[in-house]
Amino acid sequence: MMKLLVVDDEVDVCDFVRKFFRERNFEVKIAHDGRGAVEVVRAExxxxxxxxxxxxxxxxxxxxxxxxxxxxxxxxxIVTALEDMASVDEARSFGAVDYITKPLLLEQLERTVLTLAEQVRTETC
Ligand SMILES: [Mg+2]
Structure with a gap:
């Protein structure tokens, strides 16, 4: 099963995204800050x-x-506000592959994650 980690300090966002991708057969993990995210990546x-x-x-x-x-x-x-494109560029320099903007649009969220999941499947087989 494809494993997705959702990192956001807004609990509502995490709950919503978790439900959305569980329904699409992802295993979903949650973290609410960067420190927690690093720990989950290490463990999971x-x-x-x-x-x-x-x-x-x-x-x-x-x-x-x-x-x-x-x-x-x-x-x-990267998940960010539209006005923060400088940070997106910085994140890309650390290998972030894409970004989506807040407020989250379901179609964009779904398309972005499903496309990456397909890439992961292709790369691992
Ligand atoms: Mg935030």
Whole structure:
């Protein structure tokens, strides 16, 4: 089963996205800050990570940097406000493969994650 990690300090967002992808046969893990995200990546080795940028304790950019230092190659999608494109560029320099903007649009969310899941399947077989 494809494993998805959802990282966001907004609990409602996490709950919603978890339900959405569980219904599409993903195993979904949750973290609410960057520190937690790094721990879940270390323990669970997710295939895909949806990573909010603005979070307390540790933000998305720093979490992404630590994830790469662990040598993890999970597909990371940045989740951010439209006005924060400078941070998206920075995240891309750490290997983020895509971004989606808030407020989340279901079609964009679904298309982005399902496309990456297909890539993961292709790469691992
Ligand atoms: Mg946030």
């Amino acid at each position: 080795d997710p295939d895909i990570v949806l990573l909010d940028l603005k979070m307390p304790v540790m933000g998305g950019i720093e979490a992404l940097r630590e994830i790469r230092e662990l040598g993890k190659t999970c597909k990371v999608v």
